[in-house]
Amino acid sequence: MRTLTGVGVCAGRVIGELVSMPAPVAEPAAGLALRDEAPEDAVARLQEAAAEVKAELKRRAEAATEKDAADVLKSTALMAGDRALLKNAGKLITDRGLAPERALWEAASAYAEQMRALGGYMAERAADIEDVRARLVARLRGLPMPGIPERETPFVLTAEDLAPADTATLDPAKVLALVTSAGGPQSHTAILARNLGLPAIVAARGVEELADGTEVFVDGATGEVRTEPGAEERELVASWERAAAARSDFDGRGVLADGTEVPLYANVGTAEDARTAAAAGAQGVGLLRTEFCFLGRGEEPSVEEQVEQYTAIFAAFEEKKVVVRTLDAGADKPLPFLTDTAEPNPALGVRGYRTDRSVPGVLARQLEAIARADEATAAEVWVMAPMISAAEEARDFAAMAATAGLRVPGVMVETPSAAVTADQILRHVEFVSLGTNDLTQYTMAADRMLGSLAELNNPWQPAVLRMVRLTVEGARRAEAEGAGRRNVGVCGEAAADPALAVVLVGLGVHTLSMSPRALSPVAAVLRSVDLATARSLAELAVEQATAAEAAAAVRAELPVLAELGL
Incomplete structure (x- = not known):
């Protein structure tokens, strides 16, 4: 058995086969030139591909059941039709004779690097631009769109990180859990996983080394991924399911055991x-x-x-x-x-x-x-x-x-x-x-x-x-x-x-x-x-040297977490 640890961002325990996101769209060869195609025809083909990708993303946005997912898809659709991006790519076609996929790649890459240099939120947008870049290049090559793998049976999805449009289109009925090797607690992956109630772990380094089809146990509360799950892991999943079934809905009153109100x-x-x-x-x-x-x-x-x-x-x-x-x-x-x-x-x-x-x-x-x-x-x-x-x-x-x-x-x-x-x-x-x-x-x-x-x-x-x-x-x-x-x-x-x-x-x-x-x-x-217990646990947490030690120390004093599968 191998155990990997990341940051749990949404509680839940499942066992399932690992399925990786497909390899990213390969970069077109440097200097890839037009072949038997007039520059104006290549520009028109690029514009047509962009319109098709934009339309597909808009269609997915309209079909999305979660508002956050729809918003992400709408944003990505707008980026696919970004006039400045397409204008810059078109200029590379007409001025340098580049093939449309290479021209688009270079224009989008330059745009993404500009965003990264700005830092903060703008750096995050670089991933969105690269997602659009991959979709447009795939369309120009006549390849299937990048995205969530399709499987008949539910699976645990793993990736380095998920592009916003990918995260927004996943089907919770098919994806048992999300595990990424990158991403942070506030990434698109984490936020949408919480909204969907989908067990999720981010920053699980080494998960990309696990082969597709590997059976894994995922604990979205502790951030653990274990290969070769046995009786212990199956009982943990069963206890989670029992606790989830028994857990009553919120009755509209936040209160401590001694009657202290916490709205x-x-x-x-x-x-x-x-x-x-x-x-x-x-x-x-x-x-x-x-x-x-x-x-x-x-x-x-x-x-x-x-x-x-x-x-x-x-x-x-x-x-x-x-x-x-x-x-x-x-x-x-x-x-x-x-x-x-x-x-x-x-x-x-x-x-x-x-x-x-x-x-x-x-x-x-x-x-x-x-x-x-x-x-x-x-x-x-x-x-x-x-x-x-x-x-x-x-x-x-x-x-x-x-x-x-x-x-x-x-x-x-x-x-x-x-x-x-x-x-x-x-x-x-x-x-x-x-x-x-x-x-x-x-x-x-x-x-x-x-x-x-x-x-x-x-x-x-x-x-x-x-x-x-x-x-x-x-x-x-x-x-x-x-x-x-x-x-x-x-x-x-x-x-x-x-x-x-x-x-x-x-x-x-x-x-x-x-x-x-x-x-x-x-x-x-x-x-x-x-x-009194809450105050004692707060003091215990504050006294610890690290976040991991603080969480572990408090969780060890709250047996109810295990009882509830949290």
């Missing part, structure tokens, strides 16, 4: 998401991502358009709390009318609340729309600004919210500076919400998209947990100074880890927000501990 909210991005979360029993919305109104547009949506969208979401949670995050543009969400994609380091650039400095007015109009939607429904609307680093930013945002008529302003804690000055920030706003994805990235100085840094980019890092504790302590100081009740929530991916949820509560966090699928397991584990 469990959902992260949503659309009205459809909100209705799904409400049906799952979420006690409210802890993070409404408002980017859905803005992405994929060349201009700012009108106030009226925004009011309509927000009202539909608020209506799903009448009489319940809905925390709205204002536009988090920049870095991983560039917008042509708002952000500068030429920034050398977008993750540290003008993003989130900072965009109001460069393009004033967008935020004020969004707050107006949120306030109008608030008036139209009975939801309890809170509003928070992303990417806050200083108390004066919190003060100015609170003033903007008040001008719009919004009663409960707050901010995201995503930077170490916000964590260590939480007491000063909370003199101006009513609450803070910890975005553990970015907080981990900035605390550890590790790009959250890089699989090679997955070990650092882990919310179990003791340094990150100490940032959470500093934030809670800051809230308590603000309260002691007369600021009144100050709520500290978590809306990052960390809240969806049942064991880590216990630690967060032990550190003093009041509320947790997560994907709807995580509500039931998190609630079940929280019901098994009292507040």
